[in-house]
Amino acid sequence: MNTPGAVNTGSMDSAGTMDTPTLSELEEQAGKAGPAFGEHAHILCDNLVRIYKTEGVEVVALQGLDLLIEQGELIAIVGASGSGKSTLLNVLSGLDVPTAGVARVAGTDLLSMTAKDRLRYRREIVGFIWQQTARNLLPYLTARENVRLPMRLAGRRAGAARADELLELLGVAYCADRKPTEMSGGEQQRVAIAVALSNSPQVILADEPTGELDTENSEQVFAALRRANRELGVTAVIVTHDALVSEQVDRTVGIRDGRTSSETLRRASSDGKIIAEEYAVLDRVGRLQLPRDFTNALDMERRVRLELERDHIGVWPDKPQPGDSE
Numbered sequence: 664m665n666t667p668g669a670v671n672t673g674s675m676d677s678a679g680t681m682d683t684p685t686l687s688e689l690e691e692q693a694g695k696a697g698p699a700f701g702e703h704a705h706i707l708c709d710n711l712v713r714i715y716k717t718e719g720v721e722v723v724a725l726q727g728l729d730l731l732i733e734q735g736e737l738i739a740i741v742g743a744s745g746s747g748k749s750t751l752l753n754v755l756s757g758l759d760v761p762t763a764g765v766a767r768v769a770g771t772d773l774l775s776m777t778a779k780d781r782l783r784y785r786r787e788i789v790g791f792i793w794q795q796t797a798r799n800l801l802p803y804l805t806a807r808e809n810v811r812l813p814m815r816l817a818g819r820r821a822g823a824a825r826a827d828e829l830l831e832l833l834g835v836a837y838c839a840d841r842k843p844t845e846m847s848g849g850e851q852q853r854v855a856i857a858v859a860l861s862n863s864p865q866v867i868l869a870d871e872p873t874g875e876l877d878t879e880n881s882e883q884v885f886a887a888l889r890r891a892n893r894e895l896g897v898t899a900v901i902v903t904h905d906a907l908v909s910e911q912v913d914r915t916v917g918i919r920d921g922r923t924s925s926e927t928l929r930r931a932s933s934d935g936k937i938i939a940e941e942y943a944v945l946d947r948v949g950r951l952q953l954p955r956d957f958t959n960a961l962d963m964e965r966r967v968r969l970e971l972e973r974d975h976i977g978v979w980p981d982k983p984q985p986g987d988s989e
């Protein structure tokens with residue numbers, strides 16, 4: 664007889680005693696397990712690690728980062744300098760290979776790609792926009808020619824009509840025949856978004872796309888990214904220090920010390936106001952990063968006392984606080 668709640672994994676032999684389970688029985692059982700972590704996510708990072716080694720010194724830039732992004736989301740990634748944002752974007756763009764963990768974008772496993780897969784991935788699945796306007800466009804080509812170039816490199820018939828449609832969508836149709844030096848920084852970045860969208864990628868990644876721009880140009884570049892996201896359905900991930908960007912997306916993910924630490928979700932209330940709610944991220948093994956200003960305010964160090972209440976968990980400093988009863 665089985666113990667209540669226990670799972671009978673084996674089968675009976677002719678003498679009626681339990682066998683150890685066969686491999687196929689174990690495989691069948693594993694197949695019945697619930698959905699894998701992030702199975703349906705468009706972008707999945709599971710326990711992602713990136714260690715840089717320079718002159719014998721190791722820097723752990725990503726320390727087991729988990730992140731799930733749904734298809735069609737527009738999210739901002741924020742974090743202090745050195746927290747690992749660019750490292751993450753380099754991994755997602757296929758420029759860099761993580762040391763360990765899982766990274767999957769639009770069904771492509773980024774750790775097991777061949778060189779040929781990687782080239783195809785970078786040309787057709789993701790589009791990229793850099794902070795430095797000069798890095799995004801070739802200076803001797805016009806805006807239209809820049810947008811047509813990725814189509815040519817991918818062996819497609821380089822449709823001038825598609826290039827013009829994209830420039831129109833992003834509000835820079837009037838720049839089609841201009842070279843980068845004849846455009847403002849904001850116009851160049853909007854053309855760069857058109858270049859990134861040229862081969863109809865499923866995901867666009869932008870590293871500080873408004874970092875070199877004034878407020879007016881930043882607004883126009885962010886509006887162009889949002890239009891690309893809404894009208895083309897492309898998933899968009901923007902690394903930014905710019906509050907104008909991070910406070911207007913539906914979800915902002917905070918990275919601290921190479922891990923996701925917080926998320927801010929925004930939704931419209933019934934009276935049309937935007938409500939932002941900040942959450943700490945609970946990882947798959949139950950780890951939580953408490954905001955540093957909270958732990959500093961209560962002088963929390965090394966360990967805290969936890970208490971399970973009916974509908975929440977209380978977190979107290981280890982040391983008694985002034986005014987605490989004995």
Ligand SMILES: Nc1ncnc2c1ncn2[C@@H]1O[C@H](COP(=O)(O)OP(=O)(O)OP(=O)(O)O)[C@@H](O)[C@H]1O
Pocket residue numbers: 715716717722723724742743744745746747748749750751
């Ligand atoms: N190629 C590299 N070789 C060695 N260490 C690196 C390399 N690239 C990044 N790092 C280190 O990895 C950590 C994360 O860097 P990363 O550039 O991802 O941070 P970031 O959050 O993008 O910072 P910033 O906002 O300043 O761009 C830092 O400690 C950085 O010094």
